[in-house]
Amino acid sequence: MNKNESELNRRDFLKKGTSVATLMALMGGVELRADDAKPAAAPAEPELTKIPDLPRLNFGIIGMGVQGRAILDTLQHFPQQKEENGPHVIAICDNYKRALTRNSEAAPKAQQYEDYNELLANKDIHAVIVATPTYLHKDIAIAAMKAGKHVYCEAPLAHTVEDAKAIARAARDSVRYFQSGLQERSHPQRQYLLPFVRSGAAGKQVMARAQWHNKQSWQRPSSNPDRDKIVNWRLHSETSAGLAGEIGIHQLDAVSWFWKARPTAVNGFGSILLWNDGRDLPDTMQAILEYPEGARFMYDATLASGFDADYELYHGVDATIMLRDNKAWMFKEVDAPLLGWEVYARKDQFYKETGVALVANATKQTALGTKATEDSAYPYTALHYCLENFVINAVAINAAVDDYIQLYGDSDQKTMAQQMQTAKQIAFKHHPAATWQDGLDATVIALKTHEAVMKNTRIKFENEWFEV
């Protein structure tokens, strides 16, 4: 499920009028960003990561619905494609023929498959992206790994814990590269903030709050009732993990990731309040997740109100960090100790507050402008950064596997998988992305939150759910 799916919401409205960045600035926010070296007068043209000059890999996409199309579009628009050094999408697959023909123009050179097994049998394909509805992930992802493909599996991994564990187990044992589609984990803004939050720069974390508000039905048009059930799989409990699983997973994962902790329990509430159209999943949900040492995370998602779109708040005793629109601000408490970097940071006067921005080399004139807070240092979507790291890491692991086989042969797959761990750790370190364990953790948290919402109850997390 793509968090960046283009839909009309309040966020778009705000962008057209007063930008969120400006609003935050007026509230006295300190913008936290990694790439602050460029002055606001010359907005950041990001330095693009070069895909290593290694043997080129061929990619196949399975599932050409909304998310599959977004993935194809992102891959085809990699800046590296201009130099013909981007990923080759040589195959697309969907069991609905029109979904394939719809993408003929976007992927003119791609072979079209209606059966994913046939795509997996194509030896020229090195890596596969699984973008089918969640409930179909398991068989496809496992078959892809068995076929020796590098695999990117959309989040959540599956719509049951058992299926998610089966995928995670196969990924653990796979020689090849596996990446879970928790796109936010690859976003440079979040990578920058991660050590900031974990280091305690905002003080002890006491509470988190996040929301995803988007007034829309999630109904997709279909030609007949049979097709309707397939197209609108997100609306029915037998195929969908609901708001918590299909969209909330990204924010639910973010808090556990930043706090480096798994929740101990979740309390859920859900209702159908606007879209009473035959669906059996709530269009509005709230959840409170309990973490060790008493901190709680309040989350709500709704299709019935678009107010204030989506954001996350991390409340520390010294400062609160807000993340929205892939930008971050820090709001300091009046009694918070001075952090070292503030001395060198840009200072903005906002109403009664003096905000300190992380903009190196900014002049006073620049500081007084609004550009620095309005232009993101990161022009791409989280999906872009996520897929870019998938491509780069798959290329690196592919090379490592080839080298290994040349030296030692491929008869002992178990030892080869163990030895590839080092190469994978290096890959994840330099090009961060969600591992199979990250994917499993997030899936369990999201699925259990969804279960709590469906039952309007409290569920205690068990360690066994996170283990393979």
Next chain:
Amino acid sequence: MKTRLIFTTLALISALAVQAADGIRYQAQPAGNKVRIEGTSTAHDWEMEGTLIGGFVEFESAVQFDTAQATIPGLKDKKLAIKSLVIVPVRSVKSDAKAMAQVMDGLMQDALKEADFKKIECRISELTFKEPHAAGKPFEFDAAGELAIAGVTNKVTFPVTIDVVEKDKLKITGSAPVKMTAYGVKPPAPSFGLGLMKCGDDVKVIFDWNIAKTATTASK
């Protein structure tokens, strides 16, 4: 069918060749290997590391390693004549720097002409035993042979140790000084930020390599 016959014939010839040499062949094992390159620069010291070392070592059949003993059967004038090939894929050796690691990898691969010479190869032909040997400790030798980097081959000598890890399994550890320019390799001098960093010409290659007797020869 014809292809299978050719392969079978080749396999037989290879097997006969091993037996004719009357040697004991130890083959590279995939686990527990480490190759580390340590260098200097005008800015700071740097390191690169890999875990892939392939190849083989072939000793004469009389050679037996038992670290509890003071010497090694099969020594001739304190020397062991061996056949060996040690292979390290260039791209498998990576920087572990916290920042710019990939840049360092790219620079090193360019400097080592990885596009044309994908492997670093070392052929050791002679081991000179160092006495005295303390019982229970690894055997110490001076290794002599040839090292090929970036298409240039030079004669080398460097110290190695051989330890018996378990039955029929040896661990070879060594440290070889390498002058980059001797192999036609220009020490990388990347331009970072405001300054120019220049790598030193001398690097040290440190390795731990695990080898095991192959099934064919072990049964001898």
